Amino acid sequence: MDGEARFDAGETIVPEGEKINYSSLLFAGIACREKINFEGERQIAELQIPGDFIDLHSYPLERLDHTLTALTECKIAKLYHDDIDALIDERPRFARILWFATMTDASIHREWIQNLGTRSGLKRMGHLFCEMYSRMDVVGLVENNSFAFPLTQAQLGEALGFTFVHVNRVVKQLRAAKLADHRDKRVYIEDFERLAEFCGFDPAYLYLTRRER
Amino acid sequence: MDGEARFDAGETIVPEGEKINYSSLLFAGIACREKINFEGERQIAELQIPGDFIDLHSYPLERLDHTLTALTECKIAKLYHDDIDALIDERPRFARILWFATMTDASIHREWIQNLGTRSGLKRMGHLFCEMYSRMDVVGLVENNSFAFPLTQAQLGEALGFTFVHVNRVVKQLRAAKLADHRDKRVYIEDFERLAEFCGFDPAYLYLTRRER
DNA sequence: CGCCTCATTGACCTAGTTCAATTTGGGTGG
DNA sequence: CCACCCAAATTGAACTAGGTCAATGAGGCG
Incomplete structure (x- = not known):
């Protein structure tokens, strides 16, 4: 529930495919979710700003489907998964807050799909x-x-x-x-x-x- | 936790912007999430098949950002939000199962973004x-x-x-x-x-x- | 038979790509 | 302060994937 980390512009915050034991709240800087295909082309799937939970997906998913990269100097607060577990057990509705954050990410993704597909x-x-x-x-x-x-x-x-x-x-x-x-x-x-x-x-x-x- | 519904091909299962008091598990048929813009262009954001929770977003979000439409005859099982609440209170980890379903939707969305943007x-x-x-x-x-x-x-x-x-x-x-x-x-x-x-x-x-x- | 939706095809057009150069501006070493 | 470097921005010219327009088939169904 505590712990901070700092990343320079261009640094990887959370690498694709890795298993980590905490999730991050971005509180300073701008980051992005990116995927790279076999040809080396990069697609940015979402931009993250202060106040965003940037890797909640590392909590329920065993491995990550994309990489989080700092676009500017970024600062994150770490939430260890064990602490999240404890919190959810203690206050069941807490899970809903985190779930809500995932929902809005999904909603933003859908809007991007519309943006790429129709505009x-x-x-x-x-x-x-x-x-x-x-x-x-x-x-x-x-x-x-x-x-x-x-x-x-x-x-x-x-x-x-x-x-x-x-x-x-x-x-x-x-x-x-x-x-x-x-x-x-x-x-x-x-x-x-x-x-x-x-x-x-x-x-x-x-x-x-x-x-x- | 009970209740079923049937939709013909082309029918709206869950309309955008509406508030409903249950979420749906699709158990037969194929449906899609679609968004329509001002010019009337339609974008399909995801395809849903049997076994998918198709509108979990109606639970934590107060209004829906997109419409769920049946592409073939579809059958759903209804999960009333009150029952979900009760289940989560009773068995906190249950929230994680639903959350996981949202995570995979978001992951699929990201892949679609990559598909539209780079391929x-x-x-x-x-x-x-x-x-x-x-x-x-x-x-x-x-x-x-x-x-x-x-x-x-x-x-x-x-x-x-x-x-x-x-x-x-x-x-x-x-x-x-x-x-x-x-x-x-x-x-x-x-x-x-x-x-x-x-x-x-x-x-x-x-x-x-x-x-x- | 006639209607309607969907698939198919051709001809032409354009938004966006590719390739290749040139410019701009900040950073750095001397 | 100047010379140089390098990443990023800018521009032109030629090219192409995909769009637009328009017509024709092909199957299902009342």
């Missing part, structure tokens, strides 16, 4: 920006309509299923359309409502409890 | 066929290297992010390459290992306990 170019990238903006907002990490987004264009492409060349072009178009701007490791969204409308973004799938906007 | 044409469709073959096999629904797959080409396209025209062409190519054949509402896979190798399919993400092949 293209501007809308696909805009939608991702809307999601990150909304999630960042809840944990107080949006300032002046912008938030830290330290991915390179190549990494952004790995999340969106685009090549980095195409990412560059889409970023330019979003900027020209004044819908969103990704520069200096931040995303700037002047008019969130307008971008959300443009991309068909509906935050319901995030299951955020507090909604400021 | 194209033959490999994308072949990978889906491998997944369904493996899952069907575990519940004894593979016969003579084939299994029931009652989706139309248009629906298959909604799962894979292709148009039905392109699906038709990919099906034809898979058939010509003798990798897989989709016809008469079934998928035939003569040499599973060969198809799996071709698509880079690794069943680890399915967390199947028994593996026959």
Whole structure:
């Protein structure tokens, strides 16, 4: 239930296929879930921000299907599985809190599936920006309509299923359309409502409890 | 903990946005999770087969982010949330079984994200066929290297992010390459290992306990 | 027989890829 | 402070996987 760890940008936080005896709460930094296929292509399946449980799956599953990687310097708090066991036995409803976290991950995954399967170019990238903006907002990490987004264009492409060349072009178009701007490791969204409308973004799938906007 | 229901092909089993007081175990038929965007485009996010808990998310989440639809005639057993509550209070570890089911859904979602983001044409469709073959096999629904797959080409396209025209062409190519054949509402896979190798399919993400092949 | 859904096919088009260069900017050693 | 390096961003040109449009088959069913 205690224990902290620190990771540099680029470091692996939890490797695929490994068995570990704790789960992690990310409390500083940005990380991602990534899968790599045989050809060496990388797919980012989710982005994680402070407040996220990032590897709850290491608790009920015996081995992990993907890797957690730090995109910036990250700090995690460790929850040892033995302690989770004890807590659940003691307060059965605690399991529900953890379960809920898994549910929202699954819901976010489904939205990404929709994003990859049905949206293209501007809308696909805009939608991702809307999601990150909304999630960042809840944990107080949006300032002046912008938030830290330290991915390179190549990494952004790995999340969106685009090549980095195409990412560059889409970023330019979003900027020209004044819908969103990704520069200096931040995303700037002047008019969130307008971008959300443009991309068909509906935050319901995030299951955020507090909604400021 | 009791109660059954029957749905015709095409019927909605659990509608998006609704609050219900039970979760369902699918014990006959094939269903899918689908999301529809503003333009009316449909994305199938997961296929469900007998043995799957199909709407556990209705238990911890107050509203649903997607719709469950029957693709063939489906039969479900109802688990009322009050009964689940009681069971969890009584036997805390029971929550873990349900949680595990959610974990594997999330894992399957991640693989689909990878499939949509990094694989194209033959490999994308072949990978889906491998997944369904493996899952069907575990519940004894593979016969003579084939299994029931009652989706139309248009629906298959909604799962894979292709148009039905392109699906038709990919099906034809898979058939010509003798990798897989989709016809008469079934998928035939003569040499599973060969198809799996071709698509880079690794069943680890399915967390199947028994593996026959 | 006529209707309707689904599968199939051809011709053309475009979003996104590939390949290849060039630029930009921060970091580092001298 | 300057020269150099390297990762990341940017751009152009040619190419292709997959989309769009439109027509035709093919089977099931009242």
